[in-house]
Amino acid sequence: MKKEYLIHVKHVDNRLVIYLNGETVWDSGIIHDDPELNQFIDITEALSLHPEYTSELIFEGFNDTYQSNTDEGELNPWHFHYRVFKKVYDRNGNVVEERDILAPYNEKHLSNPNIRAINNSYQIVKQNGDFKVVSNSLSQQFYK
Numbered sequence: 001m002k003k004e005y006l007i008h009v010k011h012v013d014n015r016l017v018i019y020l021n022g023e024t025v026w027d028s029g030i031i032h033d034d035p036e037l038n039q040f041i042d043i044t045e046a047l048s049l050h051p052e053y054t055s056e057l058i059f060e061g062f063n064d065t066y067q068s069n070t071d072e073g074e075l076n077p078w079h080f081h082y083r084v085f086k087k088v089y090d091r092n093g094n095v096v097e098e099r100d101i102l103a104p105y106n107e108k109h110l111s112n113p114n115i116r117a118i119n120n121s122y123q124i125v126k127q128n129g130d131f132k133v134v135s136n137s138l139s140q141q142f143y144k
Helices: 044-048
Strands: 002-013 015-020 023-027 036-042 055-063 076-089 095-100 105-111 115-127 130-137
Touching (some): 002 015, 002 023, 002 044, 015 076
Antiparallel strands (some): 002 036, 076 105
């Protein structure tokens, strides 16, 4: 049996950067108008480098116009939608299991521009042959 650990990024409106143990594993760049991305990022190898230690997976989402001509006080939309999951294949390459290792994140709000909209951190450890989230801290900034 083969196991893969993947991040599925479905939507980004503005910019999403994903870090694993201090290294950037994916950066959307600046995106506007909330397209459906359907991007898969394989984090199996990075998680497996030091399985005896806790890994930290961080999602930083930025809400910024990246324009100098924006009116003061104008709100910006942001939307970040991702899922982190495990896929298990049998010896013939067929998927026999697919399971989330953390609750999928799908938030869409308005906020002031030029801020870090989300800072979501997950502590991941290897227990009984599988990687599991043992703690998390989720932070988001949005307008009421």
